[in-house]
Amino acid sequence: MxxxxxxxxxGIEFPTPKGSFCALQGVDLKIKKGEFISLIGHSGCGKSTVxxxxxxxxxxxxxxxxxxxxxxxxxxxxxxxxxQNHSLLPWLTAYQNVELAVKRVFKGKKSKVEMRExxxxxxxxxxxxxxxxxxxxxISGGMKQRVGIARxxxxxxxxxxxxxxxxxxxxxxxxxxxxxxxxxxxxxxxTVIMITHDVDEAVLLSDRIxxxxxxxxxxxxxxxxxxxxxxxxxxxxADDPQYNRYRQQVLSFLYEKQRKPDTDAPAKKxxxxxxxxxxxxxxxx
Amino acid sequence: MSTALSNIAWISPFIxxxxxxxxxxxxxxxxxxTGLPLAGLLVFLLIWQAAxxxxxxxxxxFPGPGxxxxxxxxxxxxxxxxxxxxxxxxxxQEKRNAARVEKDPTYVPKIRPYTGKPTYIDQxxxxxxxxxxxxxxASLIAIPFGIVIGLSANLYSAFNPVIxxxxxxSPLAWLPIVTMVxxxxxxxxxxxxxxxxxxxxxxxxxxxxxxxxxxxxxxxxSIPKDLVNVSQVLRLSYMEHVRKIVLPxxxxxxxxxxxxxxxxxxxVLIAAEMLAQNPGLGKFVWDEFQNGxxxxxxxxxxxxxxxxxxxxxxxxxxxxxxxxxxxxxxxxTR
Numbered sequence: 256m257x258x259x260x261x262x263x264x265x266g267i268e269f270p271t272p273k274g275s276f277c278a279l280q281g282v283d284l285k286i287k288k289g290e291f292i293s294l295i296g297h298s299g300c301g302k303s304t305v306x307x308x309x310x311x312x313x314x315x316x317x318x319x320x321x322x323x324x325x326x327x328x329x330x331x332x333x334x335x336x337x338x339q340n341h342s343l344l345p346w347l348t349a350y351q352n353v354e355l356a357v358k359r360v361f362k363g364k365k366s367k368v369e370m371r372e373x374x375x376x377x378x379x380x381x382x383x384x385x386x387x388x389x390x391x392x393x394i395s396g397g398m399k400q401r402v403g404i405a406r407x408x409x410x411x412x413x414x415x416x417x418x419x420x421x422x423x424x425x426x427x428x429x430x431x432x433x434x435x436x437x438x439x440x441x442x443x444x445x446t447v448i449m450i451t452h453d454v455d456e457a458v459l460l461s462d463r464i465x466x467x468x469x470x471x472x473x474x475x476x477x478x479x480x481x482x483x484x485x486x487x488x489x490x491x492x493a494d495d496p497q498y499n500r501y502r503q504q505v506l507s508f509l510y511e512k513q514r515k516p517d518t519d520a521p522a523k524k525x526x527x528x529x530x531x532x533x534x535x536x537x538x539x540x
Numbered sequence: 541m542s543t544a545l546s547n548i549a550w551i552s553p554f555i556x557x558x559x560x561x562x563x564x565x566x567x568x569x570x571x572x573x574t575g576l577p578l579a580g581l582l583v584f585l586l587i588w589q590a591a592x593x594x595x596x597x598x599x600x601x602f603p604g605p606g607x608x609x610x611x612x613x614x615x616x617x618x619x620x621x622x623x624x625x626x627x628x629x630x631x632x633q634e635k636r637n638a639a640r641v642e643k644d645p646t647y648v649p650k651i652r653p654y655t656g657k658p659t660y661i662d663q664x665x666x667x668x669x670x671x672x673x674x675x676x677x678a679s680l681i682a683i684p685f686g687i688v689i690g691l692s693a694n695l696y697s698a699f700n701p702v703i704x705x706x707x708x709x710s711p712l713a714w715l716p717i718v719t720m721v722x723x724x725x726x727x728x729x730x731x732x733x734x735x736x737x738x739x740x741x742x743x744x745x746x747x748x749x750x751x752x753x754x755x756x757x758x759x760x761x762s763i764p765k766d767l768v769n770v771s772q773v774l775r776l777s778y779m780e781h782v783r784k785i786v787l788p789x790x791x792x793x794x795x796x797x798x799x800x801x802x803x804x805x806x807x808v809l810i811a812a813e814m815l816a817q818n819p820g821l822g823k824f825v826w827d828e829f830q831n832g833x834x835x836x837x838x839x840x841x842x843x844x845x846x847x848x849x850x851x852x853x854x855x856x857x858x859x860x861x862x863x864x865x866x867x868x869x870x871x872x873t874r
Contacts, residue, residue: 331775345868
C-alpha cells in the first residue's frame, strides 16, 4: 500500500545574519493511513520544524513533502494543526471557534443544519458539549485544548498534526486527555503526527515513535514500532514488560545516545537563540 | 445601568446600599471613594481662592471660585434670555405670516431664521460637533491605514518616518495651510457648513490621526503568531483574515489609540477655533480676551472648567463604548 504521507530528504536552512543555519537535514519518513506517529527529541531539536513543514507553515529548503500524491507547499485544512497553546480565538465561544473552521471547510458542502450538527458532534467527541457556549477565558486549560482538538477534527483532515498538544497541562489533565484521544482515535482512525517530549505519552499513544537527534542539522535517529495491543490501558501497561522495554529504549536514546553534553550547553543555547531569531526573520518576511 | 455608571467609582457603593447590601462596609467605601476626592477638591479651591486674591491684572482681580460661579450663572441667564428672544421672534413671524395668508391665500409664507448671537451653550454644541466630526473622519482614515501597515512589516518601516514626523506637529502650524487649502477648494455659493467649521475640523483630524494609526498598527502587528497560523491553516482570504482575526484581536489597542486621539482632538480644537473663528468654545475664549471687560477673566475661567469637564466626559464615553465593543474586558478598566 502506498504511504499517505511521504517526507523525502527534508531539510531546512534559516537565513541569519551570521550565514544560514541548518536546522534540519535528510528527514525521510513514510506514514501509512491511520498510523499514529510520535516525534520525540530534546527541545530545540527541530521536531516542531518538521511538523511546521508538513503543515506548510514553513517551506523546506531541501526535499519535500507529498500528501496523497500532491506536494505540500502551503498550509491547508486537510492538514489540521492542534497547537501547543490551544490558540483558540479568545473573543469566540468554543462553539464559534469550531464553527469558524467548519464554515470555512464545508462551505457549500453542508447545509446550515448539517453544519450545526457536525460542530456539536465534534464537541461531543471531546466531551465539551456542556461548555460549548463559553469563551476560552472561562474554561480550564485542559478544556481549551479539547476544543482545539475538536476544531482540528472538525476539518476532517487527512493528517492531524499535534504540536505538543498536552505539554502545557498538568499531569492528571494530561492523562485524561490522552485517554480521550485514544478513544477518539479508536473510532475515527485518523492519521496523526504528534510531537511530544513525554516518553510515556509517546509509548502509550503511538504506533511508531520517531526519535530525533539533537540539532543543529537534526535528523531522524531511530524509528521504533510499538506493537502493543489496543485498546491500551495505562494502569495495566505499567506492569507490562513489553511496555517497559519500549520506554527504556526511548529513554536510552534520549539520555545516552543523544545526551546533551553539559560542556557545550552554552553553544547549544546560542544555536537555539539563533534558530529563534531565524524564525523571527521568517515571520517578518 | 450599573456598568455604565460604575465608570464613575463613587457611585457604585450607593447602588450597593440601594440593593440592600451591608451598609457599614459600603459607608467605608463611600468615605474612601467620595471623601478623598472631595478633600482634594476643597484644598484646590482654597489654594485657588488664596492665589486669586493676590493677583491683580489690568482687567481687575483674578477670578476666584465665587466669581466663576457668578459668571456661570450669568452665562446661563444669557442663554435662557436669548432662547426666549428667539421663541418670541418665531412667534411674531408666525402671527404675521398667518395674517398675510388670511388676506392673500396665494401667499406662501417664508420663515426667516433667527440671527441672534450664539450663546455659551450654543458654542459648546458647535465645539462638540466639530471635534466629533474631526475625530470621526480621523478614525475613518486611521484605522484602515493602521491595519494595512500593521499587517506588513515592510509597509510599516516605510511609513514610520512620515508618521513620526507629522505626529508632533502643532495645530497652530497646520492651521494657516489648512485655511488656505480650504479657501481654495471649498468654494460654493450656498455652503452646507461654514468654512471656519471645515478648517477647524480638518485641523483636528490632522492632529488626532496619529495615535490611532500607531496603536492600531502595533496592535495588528502583535497578534499572536498562533492565531495567524490558525488563519493560514484555514486558508482565510486577506479580507476574511482582517475581519475574523485581525480586527477582533487588535480592538483593545485600537481603542487605546482612539482614546488618545479623542483627547488630542479636544485639546487641538480649542486652539483651532481660536484662530479659525469657528463659533465654538475657542472663539468664546478669544472673544472674551479681546473684549477685555471686568467679567472676561471670570468667563474665560468658566470656559476652562467646561473644557476640562467635557474632555473628561468624552474619555468616559469612549471607555463605555470600548466596554460594549471589546471582548477583552480587563483592558477596558484603565
